[in-house]
Amino acid sequence: MPRGTTKRRPQTRARLLDAAMEVFAEQGFGGARIEDICDRAGYTRGAFYSNFGSKEELFLALFDARMAVVVEQVVDRVDRAEPTVDGLVTALLDYEHDRNWYLVSTEFTLHAIRNPQVAAHLAARDGWVREQLLGVLGRLDWEPGTDLEALVRMIVVIVEGAPAQSWVEPDRLPPGTLERRMLPLLLNAVRPSG
Amino acid sequence: MPRGTTKRRPQTRARLLDAAMEVFAEQGFGGARIEDICDRAGYTRGAFYSNFGSKEELFLALFDARMAVVVEQVVDRVDRAEPTVDGLVTALLDYEHDRNWYLVSTEFTLHAIRNPQVAAHLAARDGWVREQLLGVLGRLDWEPGTDLEALVRMIVVIVEGAPAQSWVEPDRLPPGTLERRMLPLLLNAVRPSG
DNA sequence: TGTATCGGATACACAAACGTATCGCTTAGG
DNA sequence: CCTAAGCGATACGTTTGTGTATCCGATACA
Numbered sequence: 181m182p183r184g185t186t187k188r189r190p191q192t193r194a195r196l197l198d199a200a201m202e203v204f205a206e207q208g209f210g211g212a213r214i215e216d217i218c219d220r221a222g223y224t225r226g227a228f229y230s231n232f233g234s235k236e237e238l239f240l241a242l243f244d245a246r247m248a249v250v251v252e253q254v255v256d257r258v259d260r261a262e263p264t265v266d267g268l269v270t271a272l273l274d275y276e277h278d279r280n281w282y283l284v285s286t287e288f289t290l291h292a293i294r295n296p297q298v299a300a301h302l303a304a305r306d307g308w309v310r311e312q313l314l315g316v317l318g319r320l321d322w323e324p325g326t327d328l329e330a331l332v333r334m335i336v337v338i339v340e341g342a343p344a345q346s347w348v349e350p351d352r353l354p355p356g357t358l359e360r361r362m363l364p365l366l367l368n369a370v371r372p373s374g
Numbered sequence: 375m376p377r378g379t380t381k382r383r384p385q386t387r388a389r390l391l392d393a394a395m396e397v398f399a400e401q402g403f404g405g406a407r408i409e410d411i412c413d414r415a416g417y418t419r420g421a422f423y424s425n426f427g428s429k430e431e432l433f434l435a436l437f438d439a440r441m442a443v444v445v446e447q448v449v450d451r452v453d454r455a456e457p458t459v460d461g462l463v464t465a466l467l468d469y470e471h472d473r474n475w476y477l478v479s480t481e482f483t484l485h486a487i488r489n490p491q492v493a494a495h496l497a498a499r500d501g502w503v504r505e506q507l508l509g510v511l512g513r514l515d516w517e518p519g520t521d522l523e524a525l526v527r528m529i530v531v532i533v534e535g536a537p538a539q540s541w542v543e544p545d546r547l548p549p550g551t552l553e554r555r556m557l558p559l560l561l562n563a564v565r566p567s568g
Numbered sequence: 569t570g571t572a573t574c575g576g577a578t579a580c581a582c583a584a585a586c587g588t589a590t591c592g593c594t595t596a597g598g
Numbered sequence: 599c600c601t602a603a604g605c606g607a608t609a610c611g612t613t614t615g616t617g618t619a620t621c622c623g624a625t626a627c628a
Contacts, residue, residue, distance in 0.1 A: 185596095185604075185605095186594080186595055186596070186603095186604060186605070187595085187596095188594090188595085188605080188606095189604080189605075192605080192606080205488075206488065207404065208402065208403065208404040208481075208484065208485075208488070209402065209404065209405070210401065210402040210403065210404025210405030210406070211403070211404030211405075212404070213584085213585065213586095214585080214586075215584095215585070215586090223606070223607085224606070224607055224608075225585095225586085225587085225606095225607090226605080226606045226607050226608075227605075227606050227607080228606095229587070229588080229606095230604090230605060230606060231605095231606095279487075282487075283484055283487060283488070286480065286484060287402075287481075287484060289538055289542065290402065290477055290480060290481060291402075292542055293473075293476075293477060293541045293542055294399075294400065294401075294402070294477070299542050299543065302542055303542055303543045303546075306539070306542070330552070330555060333539060333547070333552055334552070334555075334556050334559070336539065337531065337532060337535040337536045337538075337539070337552065337556065338531060338535070340535060340538065341531045341532070341534060341535020341536070341538070342531045342535070344483055344531075344534065344535070345500070345527060345530065345531070347487045348483065348486055348487055348493050348496055348497055348500070349493065349497045352497075353527070358524070358527055358528070358531065361524060361528075362528050362531065362560075365528070365560060365563050365564070366556075366559060366560065366563075368563065369559050369560075369562070369563045370559070379574080379575095379626095380573095380574060380575070380624080380625055380626070381625085381626090382575080382576095382624085382625085383574085383575070386575080386576080407614085407615065407616095408615080408616075409614095409615070409616090417576070417577085418576070418577055418578075419576095419577090419615095419616085419617085420575080420576045420577050420578075421575075421576050421577080422576095423576095423617070423618080424574090424575055424576060425575090425576095
């Protein structure tokens, strides 16, 4: 804790971040009003401007913080998983399917694509995530000639892309079901035939 | 053309839609200002309110119009394609990778997830698209027991999900490359082994 | 070619969101 | 305790975007 910083400050930040997750999920980044976030968190705009310089800065802090948690959990589980296709798939998908996080992270990706600076930031983070997964995948056997870096990208396509269909019609296609069928298909395709 | 409607009206609408595509792509739906769209199209807000009731209505019209074109083209090409995996993949991916359309259609999906009314609309459209693809896929041979409806959903995951990574770092992963590698992997996994 | 309607421009009134400057309670540290 | 700094609330003024009401040029149609 920096010199002269009181203990309630991190709590204020945390509450603002939690509120922002909800409001961004409901209204989108552009549609979210700063005052709504403050209201939701139980503060006034004074608290916001004391903690963040802009809505953009908050967005970035929110994404970074949440992304760190999600990735840590996934990597941790994958790391302990049985070195089989089924173990891997289960580890990759054994998380709470968080609708708000899907909305916010997807919108952050769009935000990054629009802003080169943010894109560089996101690319670095994504690269780090893929590296982590690459390490774990390297412990399994794969069809000779398999491009593991490409394989990791494909896994990301599935894990981040499939939820779109589920969240549009969650009753018809419950979150996780499509990924659960699709990942084994992909992984078995590059496993040793023997 | 309705009684008493002049011929420049559809042109005005079209120009507003084109402008909206650009502005939504640049600013996002929530961040886009109606006046920006009008400026871009070369009109004032008067023209806008004469043609659309709200930004939301414009967004829906834009998505519907563009979606119709894109789907028609893809279905048409897939329909004429060689009945082989490679022919299918080539037909599915042989389009201009439109960054703006990726941004707008993805944001529309988020918008739909937030608004049940819009979600129902989008689900109906998506269902229709999948039906179209189902018809074409039925003409090829597949591994016995293959769930073609699920297969179509998986194709959609790839075609709509992979561009995210490409548009974040287009230099490292040019649009289309990941799909081009991933689709054959999936399709060959459910083709007859013989 | 006349005329009624259409369609987009203009102007205005309103509302909402923003950012800042300042105030006063709270907390840390001596 | 006492005091200085931190932190969030309050209260501005400003900006920005919106929607509507009205006007006038353009266009269809007789």
